[in-house]
Amino acid sequence: MTDLGKGDSVYMRSSSRPLLVGERLGRGGQGVVFGTEMNGRQLAIKWYPPSPSPSFDTVMRASITRLVEIGRPRSPAFIWPIEMVSSPGRSGFGYVMPRLEQRFITCMQMISRSESPSFDIKIRIGLNLVDAFASCRRIRPSRWCQPTSPPAP
Numbered sequence: 768m769t770d771l772g773k774g775d776s777v778y779m780r781s782s783s784r785p786l787l788v789g790e791r792l793g794r795g796g797q798g799v800v801f802g803t804e805m806n807g808r809q810l811a812i813k814w815y816p817p818s819p820s821p822s823f824d825t826v827m828r829a830s831i832t833r834l835v836e837i838g839r840p841r842s843p844a845f846i847w848p849i850e851m852v853s854s855p856g857r858s859g860f861g862y863v864m865p866r867l868e869q870r871f872i873t874c875m876q877m878i879s880r881s882e883s884p885s886f887d888i889k890i891r892i893g894l895n896l897v898d899a900f901a902s903c904r905r906i907r908p909s910r911w912c913q914p915t916s917p918p919a920p
Contacts (some may be wrong), residue, residue: 771799771814771859777852779863786852787865788812798825802866810869812852814861835862844899 771777789802796800818824829847839847848862870888877884884892 770816771801771854771861772856773801775854777803777812777814777854777861777863779850779852781850786810786812792866798861803862803863809866810849810863811846811866812861812863813848814852814854816859824860831862836907840899840902842899842902844895844902864920 771788773788773790775788777788778785784804786803789804791799792802792811793800797818798813801812801814803810804860815824815827818827828851832851835848835851839845846864846867848864850863852861852863854861
């Protein structure tokens with residue numbers, strides 16, 4: 768069994784206490800996000816069912832484990848993995864992370880609105896993005912936070 772659903776349990780490496788899987792919050796190309804709660808704090812679980820490529824799963828799990836180990840950047844702009852989770856009897860893997868606050872919307876939601884953000888808001892978004900990604904340089908967790916090399920002539 769690989770699918771995870773509401774009412775199932777996952778376990779963090781650092782605790783023997785289960786986290787109860789709540790409502791599905793979203794689904795992407797690689798995994799599913801569920802709500803959960805721990806000590807009154809609203810969190811989310813990102814769950815990756817096995818992909819067709821076991822080597823991809825191995826690399827993905829190792830990359831996320833590394834992000835957990837090094838900790839989040841100084842910028843609060845990232846929804847960073849807190850701890851890896853597993854679920855007995857399931858071959859997938861996942862992690863627990865802070866839950867996106869209700870006051871935020873996704874980029875796709877912003878783009879699809881009929882009214883575009885003001886110029887000032889666009890500038891603020893750009894500056895916040897630069898600051899957030901600059902904070903990644905401190906830890907260099909993966910290729911996503913490193914500058915790319917210029918193309919060869």
